[in-house]
Amino acid sequence: MATTFVPAPAAVPGPSRWPPGASFFKFRRDPLRFFVDAQRTYGDIARFSIGPQEAYLVCHPDWIEDVLVTSAKKFHKGVVLQRARRLLGNGLLTSEGKEHLKQRRTIQPLFHRQQVQRFAEAMVKHAVRWRGSIAPHATIDITGEMGALALAIVGETLFASNVQADADEVRDALTGAVQSFGVMFLPGLEYVEKLPLPVFVRVRQARERLDRVILRVINERRHGTSDAAGGDLVSMLLAARDPENPSEAGMTDAQIRDEAMTIFLAGYETTANAMSWTWHLLGGHPHVAAKLHDEIAHVLDGGEPTVEDVPKLEYTRAVIAESMRLFPPAWTMGRLAIEPHTIAGHSIPAGALVLVPQWLAHRDPRWWPEPEVFRPERWAEKSERPKYAYFPFGGGSRICIGEAFAWTEAILLLATIAQRWSFTPVRPPQIEARITLRPHGLRMQSVPR
Numbered sequence: 001m002a003t004t005f006v007p008a009p010a011a012v013p014g015p016s017r018w019p020p021g022a023s024f025f026k027f028r029r030d031p032l033r034f035f036v037d038a039q040r041t042y043g044d045i046a047r048f049s050i051g052p053q054e055a056y057l058v059c060h061p062d063w064i065e066d067v068l069v070t071s072a073k074k075f076h077k078g079v080v081l082q083r084a085r086r087l088l089g090n091g092l093l094t095s096e097g098k099e100h101l102k103q104r105r106t107i108q109p110l111f112h113r114q115q116v117q118r119f120a121e122a123m124v125k126h127a128v129r130w131r132g133s134i135a136p137h138a139t140i141d142i143t144g145e146m147g148a149l150a151l152a153i154v155g156e157t158l159f160a161s162n163v164q165a166d167a168d169e170v171r172d173a174l175t176g177a178v179q180s181f182g183v184m185f186l187p188g189l190e191y192v193e194k195l196p197l198p199v200f201v202r203v204r205q206a207r208e209r210l211d212r213v214i215l216r217v218i219n220e221r222r223h224g225t226s227d228a229a230g231g232d233l234v235s236m237l238l239a240a241r242d243p244e245n246p247s248e249a250g251m252t253d254a255q256i257r258d259e260a261m262t263i264f265l266a267g268y269e270t271t272a273n274a275m276s277w278t279w280h281l282l283g284g285h286p287h288v289a290a291k292l293h294d295e296i297a298h299v300l301d302g303g304e305p306t307v308e309d310v311p312k313l314e315y316t317r318a319v320i321a322e323s324m325r326l327f328p329p330a331w332t333m334g335r336l337a338i339e340p341h342t343i344a345g346h347s348i349p350a351g352a353l354v355l356v357p358q359w360l361a362h363r364d365p366r367w368w369p370e371p372e373v374f375r376p377e378r379w380a381e382k383s384e385r386p387k388y389a390y391f392p393f394g395g396g397s398r399i400c401i402g403e404a405f406a407w408t409e410a411i412l413l414l415a416t417i418a419q420r421w422s423f424t425p426v427r428p429p430q431i432e433a434r435i436t437l438r439p440h441g442l443r444m445q446s447v448p449r
């Protein structure tokens with residue numbers, strides 16, 4: 001009888017485990033450099049340790065697709081998002097399995113293209129307000145300003161279509177919570193967070209304040225005691241039903257709180273970073289900026305942009321796509337293997353953390369000719385590159401639910417602001433790779449057009 005020979009899965013190459021902690025410190029000091037070095041030295045898959053956690057860096061787009069799409073059932077979200085439950089509860093970003101599927105089904109319709117178009121007016125209104133607040137030749141903290149602008153937009157669309165005071169109060173409470181939240185990512189947190197240290201007391205107080213504000217807004221929408229006309233996302237979450245069980249009751253207040261918090265948090269810093277990196281790149285590439293201004297002048301003809309202009313602003317979209325290629329706001333994603341898995345003949349044990357890095361795939365010369373060059377024109381060219389050579393919004397069943405929202409917002413903000421202003425470099429940013437990729441310390445000068 002003929003026997004089929006099945007080769008044993010190969011061990012994954014990676015840096016020596018000795019001395020313990022060496023990889024961890026290199027990774028913490030400069031994760032982007034660490035990733036680049038690991039791929040260069042070990043290839044498309046590498047093993048290393050982050051403290052006690054065994055981690056695998058997976059760089060080939062086909063293998064990334066396997067982790068995010070084909071074999072997604074074998075993985076849960078990584079450690080960082082699991083810890084984020086302390087702030088986000090059990091919302092879309094952090095829930096798993098059947099619970100996630102049900103919530104996703106229920107909430108998805110709120111983010112369809114047609115729904116998102118209803119928020120376009122608020123996006124342009126805030127962008128017009130912002131561009132009117134800028135003085136000529138002022139030095140601007142672009143990252144801070146884009147953060148405030150994106151927060152105001154997501155705050156208004158989520159919590160109050162026309163009740164500014166609610167949006168402002170939630171924004172203040174959220175800012176406090178986010179500022180105190182950094183501590184949640186300290187190694188060994190599980191062992192110390194119950195101690196009555198001032199830092200943990202502050203985190204708890206910030207979350208309690210945020211809960212009070214959000215639950216009050218939910219309560220008012222539920223009982224119709226506010227001026228919001230039902231067009232904001234909280235009202236829509238209250239009305240949402242699972243399409244597979246439409247007669248079932250809607251979400252509880254606690255669920256709506258978790259989803260609202262999740263959308264708020266997931267929806268503002270990512271967009272703010274995408275906008276900030278885009279201004280930084282435009283500042284260094286005046287010929288791209290000139291072409292962008294030409295398109296905006298031609299399409300808008302001096303008027304304010306509307307949602308109908310979005311599909312016509314093709315070069316504007318390419319500028320943003322190219323900016324998110326070079327500086328993806330989500331620069332890596334983590335998944336925890338819940339059972340053993342084999343990737344291209346390499347075995348990954350249960351419990352391992354698998355990292356799929358946008359930072360490497362988006363700059364890989366195999367898929368991107370002259371990968372370091374900012375060239376929006378490449379988006380109009382035909383290409384055979386694999387699908388997961390570019391995945392700024394993730395993929396599979398966990399793909400960003402706000403993708404259409406983010407594209408609409410980024411295109412409208414860029415067009416509205418660039419209609420009146422250019423920004424020239426004053427101080428280049430440092431790349432800060434934390435949960436998102438932030439341009440830290442970016443300062444630019446406003447030049448009227």
Ligand code: HEM
Pocket residue numbers: 077092093094104154262263264266267268270271274328329330333334392393394395397398399400401402403405406
């Ligand atoms: C440029 C802007 C944005 C980028 C780059 C981005 C990126 C991402 C990525 C990579 C994921 C997947 C995370 C993972 O699988 O581990 C994600 C998920 C998510 N995003 Fe976004 N996002 C952006 C804007 C937004 C906006 C505007 C919203 C809401 C208004 C939003 C809401 C969410 C939610 C709720 C999830 C979780 C989806 C799920 O697991 O079912 N995002 N985003």
